[in-house]
Amino acid sequence: MKNDKKAKEPENLPFEKALERLETIIDKMESGNLQLxxxxxxxxxxxxLxxxxxxxxxxxxxKIEVLVKDGHEGKWKEFKSDDKKSNDEDSDIGSNRAKDSLL
Structure with missing residues (x-):
């Protein structure tokens, strides 16, 4: 068991805290003052992180895609992550098709 409070499981951190911690880690690593x-x-x-x-x-x-595809009614639908999706489907997020659906 680790005693370091910062070593807590990252999945329990809110996005902003995880990003802040990641930036701190990057600064420390770039400083060149760390042991191996x-x-x-x-x-x-x-x-x-x-x-x-x-x-x-x-x-x-x-979630935003679901909101937009829901007819702009402003209702959030909970998106359930499907880890079995192929990488091809995940890459569609940044594709023109996904961008066009937001317009």
Missing amino acids: DEMVKYFEEGTA SSLCEKKLKELEK
Whole structure:
């Protein structure tokens, strides 16, 4: 069990806190004042935080797509993440098709 409060599970962090922590980690790593074992520890934590931020952004983007496709009524529909989707489907988020649906 870890005693470091900052080592708590990243999935429990709100997006803003995760991003703030990630920026702090980047600053520390770029400073060049870390020992190798510290650098590896921060790299591992940063990787987990980066994945969390990316996941949360994708989920929010899909919620926005659902909102827009719902006839602009302003009702939020809960999007349930389907981890079984192919990467091709996820890449459609940034495609022209997805952008056109927002217009």
